Amino acid sequence: MYLGRVIGTVVSTSKNQDLIGMKLLIVERLDEHLQRIGETEIAVDSVGAGNGEIVIICGGSAARYVFGGNVPVDKSIVGIVDTVETM
Structure with a gap:
């Protein structure tokens, strides 16, 4: 998992x-x-993440499990970050 920032949307019909x-x-x-x-x-x-929000992203096979394991997904947003603290 890693941090990311939402910068836009994709519409695919x-x-x-x-x-x-x-x-x-x-x-x-x-x-x-x-x-x-x-x-x-x-x-x-x-x-339900929105534009500009900091999010937690899950990748690879773990990203598919978020949606039941049968969806062709490589990256999933699994959390919206409130704060980040580093030492």
């Missing part, structure tokens, strides 16, 4: 049937200081 009704968000990966690192990605939202 033609997609896999298992993705119908799911919200697709564009996220940028963040480091522990909330600075952007890496590339942007598209993640399926499971928590």
Whole structure:
């Protein structure tokens, strides 16, 4: 899992049937200081995240389990972050 910031949405009228009704968000990966690192990605939202929010992203096979394991998903948003503290 890692931190990300929602920077936009994706609308796709033609997609896999298992993705119908799911919200697709564009996220940028963040480091522990909330600075952007890496590339942007598209993640399926499971928590109602909105533009500009800091979120927790789950990737790989674990991302599919959020939706029952049968959905073709590689990145899932699994939490909205309230605060981040580093030592």
